[in-house]
Amino acid sequence: MSVDSNLLWILIAACALVVAGIVFVLVRRGRQLAPTFESQGIEDGQGSGTFGGGDGDVSAAPAQPTPTSGRETPEAPASRLTRLRRRLASSNNGLARAFADLLSSDKLDADTWDDFETTLISADLGVGPTQELVDALRKKLGVEGIGDGVRGREVLREELIHLANPDLDRSLNLSTTPSVIIMVGVNGTGKTTTVGKLARLLVAEDKSVVLGAADTFRAAAAEQLTTWGDRVGVQTISGAEGADPASVAYKAVEAGVADGTDVVIIDTAGRLHTKVGLMDELGKVKRVIEKQAQVTEVLLVIDATTGQNGLAQARIFAEAVDVTGIVLTKLDGSAKGGIVVAVQRELGVPVKFIGLGEGVDDLAVFDAAGFVAGLLGE
Amino acid sequence: MFDTLSERLSATFKNLRGKGRITDEDIDAAAREIRIALLEADVNLGVVKAFVARLKQRAHGMERSAALNPTQQIVKIVDEELAVILGGETRHIAFAKEPPTVIMLAGLQGAGKTTLAGKLGKWLHEQGHSPLLVAADLQRPNAVNQLSVVAERAGVQVYAPEPGNGVGDPVKVAQDSLIVARRQLFDVVIIDTAGRLGVDAELMTQASNIKAATQADETLFVVDAMIGQDAVNTALAFEQGVGVDGVVLTKLDGDARGGAALSIRQVIGKPIMFASTGEGLDDFDVFHPDRMASRILGMGDMLTLIEQAEKSFDAEQSRIAAEKLLRGKNEYSLQDFLGQMQQMRKMGSMTKIMGMLPGMSQYKEAIENYDEREVDRIEAIIYSMTPAERADVGILNGSRRMRIARGSGTTVQAVNEIVNRFVGARKMMQQMSPMMGGLAAASARSAGKQSQKKKGKKVSGNPAKRAAIEAGREAKGREAVVAAIEEEVASLAPDSAFTPGSAFGFDIDAVASELETKGAGDFKLPPSLAQMFNEQTKGPR
Numbered sequence: 068m069s070v071d072s073n074l075l076w077i078l079i080a081a082c083a084l085v086v087a088g089i090v091f092v093l094v095r096r097g098r099q100l101a102p103t104f105e106s107q108g109i110e111d112g113q114g115s116g117t118f119g120g121g122d123g124d125v126s127a128a129p130a131q132p133t134p135t136s137g138r139e140t141p142e143a144p145a146s147r148l149t150r151l152r153r154r155l156a157s158s159n160n161g162l163a164r165a166f167a168d169l170l171s172s173d174k175l176d177a178d179t180w181d182d183f184e185t186t187l188i189s190a191d192l193g194v195g196p197t198q199e200l201v202d203a204l205r206k207k208l209g210v211e212g213i214g215d216g217v218r219g220r221e222v223l224r225e226e227l228i229h230l231a232n233p234d235l236d237r238s239l240n241l242s243t244t245p246s247v248i249i250m251v252g253v254n255g256t257g258k259t260t261t262v263g264k265l266a267r268l269l270v271a272e273d274k275s276v277v278l279g280a281a282d283t284f285r286a287a288a289a290e291q292l293t294t295w296g297d298r299v300g301v302q303t304i305s306g307a308e309g310a311d312p313a314s315v316a317y318k319a320v321e322a323g324v325a326d327g328t329d330v331v332i333i334d335t336a337g338r339l340h341t342k343v344g345l346m347d348e349l350g351k352v353k354r355v356i357e358k359q360a361q362v363t364e365v366l367l368v369i370d371a372t373t374g375q376n377g378l379a380q381a382r383i384f385a386e387a388v389d390v391t392g393i394v395l396t397k398l399d400g401s402a403k404g405g406i407v408v409a410v411q412r413e414l415g416v417p418v419k420f421i422g423l424g425e426g427v428d429d430l431a432v433f434d435a436a437g438f439v440a441g442l443l444g445e
Numbered sequence: 446m447f448d449t450l451s452e453r454l455s456a457t458f459k460n461l462r463g464k465g466r467i468t469d470e471d472i473d474a475a476a477r478e479i480r481i482a483l484l485e486a487d488v489n490l491g492v493v494k495a496f497v498a499r500l501k502q503r504a505h506g507m508e509r510s511a512a513l514n515p516t517q518q519i520v521k522i523v524d525e526e527l528a529v530i531l532g533g534e535t536r537h538i539a540f541a542k543e544p545p546t547v548i549m550l551a552g553l554q555g556a557g558k559t560t561l562a563g564k565l566g567k568w569l570h571e572q573g574h575s576p577l578l579v580a581a582d583l584q585r586p587n588a589v590n591q592l593s594v595v596a597e598r599a600g601v602q603v604y605a606p607e608p609g610n611g612v613g614d615p616v617k618v619a620q621d622s623l624i625v626a627r628r629q630l631f632d633v634v635i636i637d638t639a640g641r642l643g644v645d646a647e648l649m650t651q652a653s654n655i656k657a658a659t660q661a662d663e664t665l666f667v668v669d670a671m672i673g674q675d676a677v678n679t680a681l682a683f684e685q686g687v688g689v690d691g692v693v694l695t696k697l698d699g700d701a702r703g704g705a706a707l708s709i710r711q712v713i714g715k716p717i718m719f720a721s722t723g724e725g726l727d728d729f730d731v732f733h734p735d736r737m738a739s740r741i742l743g744m745g746d747m748l749t750l751i752e753q754a755e756k757s758f759d760a761e762q763s764r765i766a767a768e769k770l771l772r773g774k775n776e777y778s779l780q781d782f783l784g785q786m787q788q789m790r791k792m793g794s795m796t797k798i799m800g801m802l803p804g805m806s807q808y809k810e811a812i813e814n815y816d817e818r819e820v821d822r823i824e825a826i827i828y829s830m831t832p833a834e835r836a837d838v839g840i841l842n843g844s845r846r847m848r849i850a851r852g853s854g855t856t857v858q859a860v861n862e863i864v865n866r867f868v869g870a871r872k873m874m875q876q877m878s879p880m881m882g883g884l885a886a887a888s889a890r891s892a893g894k895q896s897q898k899k900k901g902k903k904v905s906g907n908p909a910k911r912a913a914i915e916a917g918r919e920a921k922g923r924e925a926v927v928a929a930i931e932e933e934v935a936s937l938a939p940d941s942a943f944t945p946g947s948a949f950g951f952d953i954d955a956v957a958s959e960l961e962t963k964g965a966g967d968f969k970l971p972p973s974l975a976q977m978f979n980e981q982t983k984g985p986r
Binding site: 253256284287290294295339371373376400402403406 | 676
């Protein structure tokens, strides 16, 4: 209390000073500024005139979603990873090359390890995990020698798989009917797109799906989701823009319960984890849903380009809504998404899906061994 | 942003602070800490290595300065180097000689291009331009709709001839938009393009085609402040594939340390022009590299604070309050205080404002744990007072305090605390009023300089230009005010050693204790004041 109020008072004092300072500046040049204000007023007038003239353009903006060309058939999940693994190997060749370099070098001197460490840090693995991996490899390869390339590769594979922790359960928990999946994450990581892709994946597994567009904040987010839903013939429940996201989520689950749907996926608005109010809102969405059905999965969507901040995101989202899995998106770029290693380790939350492209079926179930094989360019 | 980075650097320098001389080992230790801190802030490894090498070189070779101790010298070097990397001068949009000026936004998916288009449009509109937003993101489902909605909210026009969702040719849309802009006299065209990955050659070609077709004057690379080590690869890919003129950092309101800003600036050598710091369409501003550098070092961001205060404070009300405060005689009442507090809340959350104050970084934890509802409680207490009580807290006796406590749902102790602290704070502010004289002098100095300059210069006939000149002057005046405030605050602080933590900063406890002792009246009080205090202390404690 006392530190709090001290802060407040000092702040207020400082602000009063700042204000007083501004007032002095303003008063001093009040006379000089007056004509400027006037001329601004005139310009504003002109500006609104232009708006009147441009009205035609507003109506030119399309208001309705485009008619889609019928329903599409999504690809079965099993064949996806094989297809995507190839892409992973080719796009991540920086990392793959570093592994190859390490394995092919005649002697392991400080420079080799330095380069290797650099590559890992560049993959956003973080200083801590990088150090650990390098130390572990140094010990093992130092003892067993690097002479045998096959053996070296095995050691590397073991360590990488160990890093990805294959023991975690990565299947979606769809035990209840309806099972409710909430998609959360910061702005722009690809939540809506992932909801769309996940719906396709579930439809391919012959599940019935209802989508809830609880992103009532971002402009046209609901339409974006509806477009995804229409493509695979899935119902999308949305509310008015600015509506309470919890009420939209409630309605979506209600519809899911009424129709006996297998899965209800709720898309939420992107929010920075530092916004306490918005994190509370997320908690409310979850609580409200739980009045009707169990929330079986809360998936945190993390962008592969995210750096060390990803850990802070995961930690706070986990506190607010008890995250059960991670979706790592945009892995098809040059980013490696190394931050999920730290996230998985610190929070024990497994990566469940990876997004590897812009294609509608480029979302795959994560598989540690397959992923590492992809990284090693196999 | 940069939270942990500034914390770490502060900690490093705190260790150095006790020493009179710095040995080579000390420098190496500090350099190591800085290296880790920068890496954890997602600064690119190459940039970090270069930075640390330069830092070491300069630190080893530094001359023994008479004015600064070695610690201060290292801080100064770090500050200077950061400022150099971040790009020194603020860069503004280069408008085309012949309108329309074409601004093209490019970046990864989810960087915030569409939202930024709206923010940029609104900002330009407020600057007296008439921007036209162009929906050239025909890829993402409903991106076109989103832009239309954003444009409507921002009060600007949008050109969206194609429905999007994979239909239509973005190059043609961009090209046509120029014709529309010329015909309808829009002077700025903002082209929102689809998000694309650096490795996607096809889409990169498309982006560069859009640029070529529109001869874009400014190509802005929009990048998420949370981006990691890949920032450099991506930025390079866009620089090589499309050609970038400036960078826009988005989502700076999160707690990302924003190392991307450093890396991108350093590697592609293009300035960061704008920063977007929130979800509202107004949360957008020109990027100030010099301010960012001092923010990294935890030296606060007074300029931004003052600018925000100017935007959200009612000048007239503030003037009256300030005058009352300066006249002394306790005319400044709880009512004025309430008004100021409410205006301050308009600027944003208390934690956000406090973060901008200099020297606050060492209280990060306290600030983060600060309960915003504390302010509500204070408001409730003041609202529970009668106008007469607000005007003169001296009349508050025991029963009045009881009533107020009941009315506001708090305790008498809480009421007492508010009242006592208010009186103390008022006293402190009044004691600082000599500084106001300094401020007035500073602003008079700058005003004088300007009027001299003005005589020599013809006033521009173009209203927009004139406004810009005025704004420039005002900014100069502001800087003078900042300098004066910082000087004054520094002189207030008992420990005015130049360290990132307390440089320009004030030690909260010290000020608080000063506040308390002075509040208790260990100096001569005017008789009326003394009486007021005596009366006040009659209340139940």
